[in-house]
Amino acid sequence: MSKLKVYDPAMCCSTGVCGPQVDMTLVGFAADLDWLKRQGVEVERYNLSQQPAAFVANSVVSEEVRRDINVLPILLVDDEIVCRGRYPLRTELADLFSIKDEGRPGLLRVIPQTGD
Amino acid sequence: MWTDNLNSKYLFFTGKGGVGKTSLACAAAIHLASEATPVLLVSTDPASNLDEVLGRSLGASPVEIEGVKGLFAANLDPAAAALTYRERAVAPYRGLLPDAAIRSMEEQFSGSCTLEIAAFDEFTTLLGGTETAARYAHVVFDTAPTGHTLRLLALPAAWTGFIDTNTSGMSCLGPLAALKQQEALYRSSLTALRDEARTTIVLVARADAASLQEAARASLELGALGICNQHLVxxxxxxxxxxxDQVATALQNRCSVALAHLPDALRDLPISTVHLMSNPLVGLAALQSLKTPDAVSLSPVTVGVLPEVPISLDPLIDNLLRCNHGVIMTMGKGGVGKTTVAVKIAESLARTGAPVLLTTTDPAGRGTSLLNNELNNLTIERIDPTVEVQKYRDEVLAASSGRIDEHGLALLEEDLRSPCTEEIAVFRAFATAVARGNDHYVVIDTAPTGHTILLMDAAEAYHREVLRTQSEMPESVRQLLPRLRDPEYTRVILVTLPEPTPVHEAKELHDDLQRAGISSCAWVVNQSFLASGTREPLLLRKASLEGRWIDEVLQVSPLTVVLPWSEGNLH
Structure with missing residues (x-):
């Protein structure tokens, strides 16, 4: 099966729990990647602030970043860009790898949360 | 000699702020160096005063101290360590990645996590690395005030556990792969700490109930971490x-009562005592004199003159009452009496009938039980890290349930176990307390200096974060820095003792705050023997040295009050 590579923007960490407010997009995406791995897809994830070498080493990514840093996150499947500038939904990930989502409802970040 | 039996490979001095950890650690290191060399003396306090006590400027690399053969000293400054750490990570990519990418990387390395990781990295290298062990006969740590010390000491245990249980492959502590390489180092740090043959924890306390209780708390906490070789000074x-003389009698009574009622946790520990010195223990000559008892009767006593300052809080309270709400923060070095001053201010304000909230961010959580609260309009709260973390975790998990599946939830729960969560949770609680200054007087008895600076730093980092993202930010956090910077909203009161180190640390704090755009409105010089009216020779000699430090305060302070030494004073 193909491999998914995720190139995150510079972050303290990719969990989403660091910062004055939990970033539900990151929390949801971490859960989605975890789900994808359980479906047998190999996933690699790189954070610009912690693994810059991976950004330099990949010519597709380094070319994109050179043009505009805001293009991150970039997702690659077999060195081809499948998503840029945002984190995809689980259904999109499922489509990419032709996985039939078992249809657990409401798994994704559908409700935009407002601050307290 | 008080240093008898203090000859382990590793010595850690811990205790409440202001009990004399740094002075005693220096004196012990000097003593050890006379028997076996080389000896390394290290401070891990973010607000270290090792430089002042030794009379030498120190950095992260050990330097030999002139005048004491075989004694080396270093200051592990977390902020400097974080910069080095950041530079090590970013520098290789300058030119390889565009400037915007480099800037965004650097930004991520300026948070509190980086500080914590960098400090921890240096600490474990010294403790768990083979190089230091081989080079030095003894390593003496002058550790930070208690709350921070315990966190530091607990880290090898907490982080080792964290590495063991984190399975998601992502971690707050940088790429897990890199940490795995460090794991051996973390484990050997913990082993060294727990090894009675190698490590002694020196619990330093004053002969007063509050400081002995703090030592007892530290003793139990360390014992629970498996660190049992402890010694009380x-x-x-x-x-x-x-x-x-009334003052001397009261002081002497307090000592004998405190020693007669030693907390249970301390009863079975080996104990040594050091007598009150008239001179501050600053500089090599004074430190070496610790070997001999203070020669009280040697020189004639000169009676000091108290500079012209009010010796009550009244002018300060009048000043605060000009505005009918807002935040009042007492800040200063550990042990100067921030809690006492905060309690007195809160009581005075509450007596006018105004709603007052007294809150503490001190990790050691003292103070709030010390007030006999008979005023209905005075509320007392404590920011307890354990409670705040639990609240924060519950809140996050509740907000997430229904939005992610159970695997995702398990992942999130695991991520919330990261050491950063406490920092964030405490920070949010602090922001909430500050927000309540809108319609209350909120008196905040802040944590000791080092921790406070970290907190302020966090405020600055979060402020930048707010400006960048604007998303999902609690209003209290968004407003925090603007509120702290508004002199009408936040009144910072610097508390000090009439002694060199506390005055100098408060001045540094004053400068740090000013750099962050926060001004201080008044200084309180606490526990003055000069203002106490004592006639006892030892105390008179101590008192005669105070005028100089009060004068130094008067030069920088917009409003200064002096409070006489009093028995009931809490640290």
């Missing part, structure tokens, strides 16, 4: 002075 003891 009671510093500043006053005994066998025959006198009718």
């Amino acid at each position: 009671v510093n500043g003891l006053v005994e066998r002075i025959s006198t009718t």
Whole structure:
């Protein structure tokens, strides 16, 4: 099966729990990647602030970043860009790898949360 | 000699702020160096005063101290360590990645996590690395004030556990792969700490109930971490002075009562005592004099003159009452009496009938039980890290349930176990307390200096974060820095003792705050023997040295009050 590579923007960490407010997009995406791995897809994830070498080493990514840093996150499947500038939904990930989502409802970040 | 039996490979001095950890650690290191060399003396306090005590400027690399053969000293400054750490990570990519990418990387390395990781990295290298062990006969750590010390000491245990249980492959502590390489180092750090043959924890306390209780708390907490080789040093003891002087009698009584009622946790520990010295223990000559008892009767006593300052809080309270709400923060070095001053201010304000909230961010959580609260309009709260973390975790998990599946939830729960969560949770609680200054007087008895600076730093980092993202930010956090910077909203009161180190640390704090755009409105010089009216020779000699430090405060302070030494004073 193909491999998914995720190139995150510079972050303290990719969990989403660091910062004055939990970033539900990151929390949801971490859960989605975890789900994808359980479906047998190999996933690699790189954070610009912690693994810059991976950004330099990949010519597709380094070319994109050179043009505009805001293009991150970039997702690659077999060195081809499948998503840029945002984190995809689980259904999109499922489509990419032709996985039939078992249809657990409401798994994704559908409700935009407002601050307290 | 008080240093008898203090000859382990690793010595850690811990205790409440202001009990004399740094001075005693220096004196012990000097003593050890006279028997076996080389000796390394290290401070891990973010607000270290090792430089001042030794009279030398120190950095992260050990330097030999002139005048003491075989004694080396270093300051592990977390902020400097974080910069080095950041530079090591970013520098190789300058030119390889565009400037915007480099800037965004650097930004991520300026948060509190980086500080914590960088400090921890240096700490474990010293403790768990083979290089230091081989090079030095003894390593003496002058650790930070208690709350921070315990966190530091607990880290090898907490982080080792964290590495063991984190399975998601992402972690707050940088790429897990890199940490795995460090794991051996973390484990050997913990082993060294727990090894009674190698490590002694020196619990330093004054002969007063509050400081002994703090030592007892530390003793139990360390014991729970498996660090059991402990030794108690009671510093500043006053005994066998025959006198009718009220202040000296009160001081002497307090000492004997405190020692007679040692907390249970301390009873079985080996104990040594150090008598109260008239001179501050600053500089090599003074430190070496710790070997001999203070020569009280040697020189004639000169009576000091108190500079013209009010000796009550009244002018300060009048000043605060000009505005009918807002945040009042007492800040200063550990042990100067921030809690006492905060309690007195809160009581005085509450007596006018105004709603007052007294809150503490001190990790050691003292103070709030010390007030006999009979005022209905005075509320007392404590920011307890354990409670705040639990609240924060519950809140996050509740907000997430229904939005992610159970695997995702398990992942999130695991991520919330990261050491950063406490920092964030405490920070949010602090922001909430500050927000309540809108319609209350909120008196905040802040944590000791080092921790406070970290907190302020966090405020600055979060402020930048707010400006960048604007998303999902609690209003209290968004407003925090603007509120702290508004002199009408936040009144910072610097508290000090009339002694060199506390005055100098408060001045540094004053400068740090100013750099962050926060001004201080008044200084309180606490626990003055000069203002106490004592006639006892030892205390008079101490008192005669105070004028100089009060004058130094007067030069920088917009409003200064002096409070006489009093028995009931809490640290």
